[in-house]
């Protein structure tokens with residue numbers, strides 16, 4: 313009868329894991345490396361399509377709350393999201409502006425794969441500013457087309473919605489169009505200047521989200537993503553509250569060849585919808601916003617002027633932003 317050599321067996325058991333572990337460590341390292349480098353190719357973002365959605369919005373006229381153009385455009389946006397297969401939520405709210413005006417507001421949310429717990433939210437504001445108060449004085453009370461400031465982010469997101477309907481990413485996506493972002497106190501206002509007069513729609517949604525206890529891994533806010541020669545720097549609030557997602561986006565842009573748009577340097581800090589998404593819902597949210605270090609405002613020269621119109625929208629910028637955001641979400645697992 314053969315006797316089992318327990319000492320040998322013990323030694324074998326003790327040593328084997330290390331041998332296999334050693335080699336599997338190496339494999340893991342290699343896998344991690346390739347995981348770091350290889351991006352899943354996302355579907356091709358169509359900038360012509362995004363441009364059309366921007367032109368459609370601008371054609372309604374300035375989307376200033378309490379106007380017919382605003383109401384009609386709201387209908388258009390909800391219908392578009394429905395047509396692209398999203399589950400649509402409409403949040404109507406009466407929001408109080410800096411001067412006491414009640415703004416009949418509407419946040420519009422399109423949810424894809426609403427059952428999934430793995431979610432990313434994409435957002436933009438869809439209203440346009442009632443005042444061209446950064447331009448010539450005679451236009452300070454003229455509402456702007458907001459082709460870039462408002463419509464560009466929404467146009468890019470509608471094109472992404474169309475793409476998601478054709479090929480779903482692995483995670484759930486919520487596309488949120490915030491209202492009443494751009495009704496903030498103008499400098500010419502003689503009354504009391506209060507805090508938090510911008511981003512009224514996202515503040516409302518932050519307190520009362522479209523579904524109770526709404527959560528997402530992170531959010532991406534698109535603001536002014538259609539200007540000529542736009543440059544997107546690390547926005548300071550995003551940098552401190554959504555650093556991981558922010559770096560991922562800029563790295564992705566770099567790999568896609570868009571490092572002339574996505575600059576890996578610090579920009580300014582902006583009060584924008586991403587702040588309230590983060591403060592009120594604890595969702596890290598990155599603001600992709602055109603920052604121009606050479607203007608007084610830090611924004612595009614057309615910002616809050618009557619020149620923020622369709623003529624100043626550049627499809628190449630839409631392409632860079634749209635393809636980058638799509639690549640980021642199609643790489644989520």
Ligand code: AHN
Nearest residue numbers: 461494510535582583584
């Ligand atoms: C302020 O001017 C306070 N925030 C800039 C956010 C903004 C306005 N984005 C578009 N319009």
Ligand code: ZN
Nearest residue numbers: 441461494616
């Ligand atoms: Zn604005």
